[in-house]
Amino acid sequence: MVTIDRQEPNLGVLLFVAYRELEQRAHDAVIAAGVTDITMAQARVMARIGAHGTRVSDLAVQARVTKQSAAFLVEQLEKAGYVERVPDPLDGRARLVRLTSQSDEVVAVANAEVAQVLGEWTGQVGLGRLRQVHQTLLELCELID
Amino acid sequence: MVTIDRQEPNLGVLLFVAYRELEQRAHDAVIAAGVTDITMAQARVMARIGAHGTRVSDLAVQARVTKQSAAFLVEQLEKAGYVERVPDPLDGRARLVRLTSQSDEVVAVANAEVAQVLGEWTGQVGLGRLRQVHQTLLELCELID
DNA sequence: TGATTTAGACAGATTATCTGTCTAATCTGA
DNA sequence: TCAGATTAGACAGATAATCTGTCTAAATCA
Known part of the structure; x- marks a missing residue:
């Protein structure tokens, strides 16, 4: 029996607080810099786009949402001009999402x-x-x- | 200049993955045990209810949502029978949310x-x-x- | 090559979340 | 003590995020 926890606050809450602090502070800073059209959910997907582009389905896995949700958020980001989608040369079905x-x-x-x-x-x-x-x-x- | 990061995956992503794994696994286990009427958002609030009850506004702060959002989730949990709200003897405005x-x-x-x-x-x-x-x-x- | 899997698009529904406003209770400071 | 400020929560309405389900085309596998 592992007894790292049992006393509050438990590890799950601590991880959440630290994760959320980093995410919120980064988002707040972006807003403060005048970029007001990126939501936290969009930013969460955006933060997982790799240097050479990432597929929507991979973004979905990494952001822990369905691929439909990820696709929806990518669509908003594309409309706002923050990302673009290019064909994946290695897979005719796929498109790579890249930062602009x-x-x-x-x-x-x-x-x-x-x-x-x-x-x-x-x-x-x-x-x-x-x-x-x-x-x-x-x-x-x-x-x- | 702190250089703990800069290489992927950064600390924010790592915190997210660990936090989310714990949350998802716990939620999955609850579902597997036959309790299918508690959502992740509800569980997130529920997990922050203290042994002697917690105010909705405190739950909101801890779950990093507005008090309206927290109140909405508490309302669902109350309807489903998982929590109850009792008057706070120390503050006539407040009600304490307690697990049933x-x-x-x-x-x-x-x-x-x-x-x-x-x-x-x-x-x-x-x-x-x-x-x-x-x-x-x-x-x-x-x-x- | 035929069956299965995977990537993404499309549609529709539900859930979670926010902003704004209001009342009552509490707290604070002159 | 009492008037003003703050806080807790309720209520209303709007929007954002998320899901399930279905479909097509491309890739993979046996």
């Missing part, structure tokens, strides 16, 4: 705010322990995915 | 599945490192909340 240059500023602002938050977190627990968390979660995610 | 005995089985199943997942995670990274993550997140959440 219009997203560059958004990504930069979001990354800067994430760095800011991580700085605050480092001030609280130290860089070593934050890196331990990162490394451990990395190994856990390998198990999960 | 009908929730006992749900909580037990969810807790058992969480323990199962944590066991799997322990197998992957060891108990010590999992506890480190828990402790560090605890301190980060103090900063955040």
Whole structure:
């Protein structure tokens, strides 16, 4: 019997709070920078688009939504000009979703705010322990995915 | 400049994956146990109800939604019999949301599945490192909340 | 090559979420 | 003490996000 938990707040809540803080702060920063037409759900999908493009079905898996939901969000982002869809040269059925240059500023602002938050977190627990968390979660995610 | 990140997958994504795995596995287990009328959003609120009851506005803050959204989810849970609302003896405006005995089985199943997942995670990274993550997140959440 | 799987599009329904407004109770400060 | 500000929650309405189900075309597999 593993007894890491049982006392509140449990690990699930803690993971949620930390995850949500990072997401909300990044989103708030983007809004503050004048980009007001990207929702959190859209941003969640956007954040999972790889450098060379990602399929909608892969985005769906990574964002933990159905592919229909992911497709809906990608459609909004495309209409707003933040992403484009190009044919996948390796698979005639598929299309790769890619960030457009219009997203560059958004990504930069979001990354800067994430760095800011991580700085605050480092001030609280130290860089070593934050890196331990990162490394451990990395190994856990390998198990999960 | 903090450089814990910059390489994918970043900490935000890792936190999301771990959080979501725990939440989804717990929810799946509850469904598998025959309780099919609790949604993930409802469960998210339910999981934040304290032993002696919690106000809707506090649930809203903890679940990171508006109090209207929290009230809506509590209303569904109340209709389904999983929670009840009682007057708060300390504040005439407020009502405390409490779990009913009908929730006992749900909580037990969810807790058992969480323990199962944590066991799997322990197998992957060891108990010590999992506890480190828990402790560090605890301190980060103090900063955040 | 025929059967199965996969990627995505399309349609429709439901759920979750928000903003805005209102009342009553509590708290605060002069 | 009391008037103003704040807080808890209810009510209404709108929008966003999400799901299930179905379909076609392309790829994979046996």
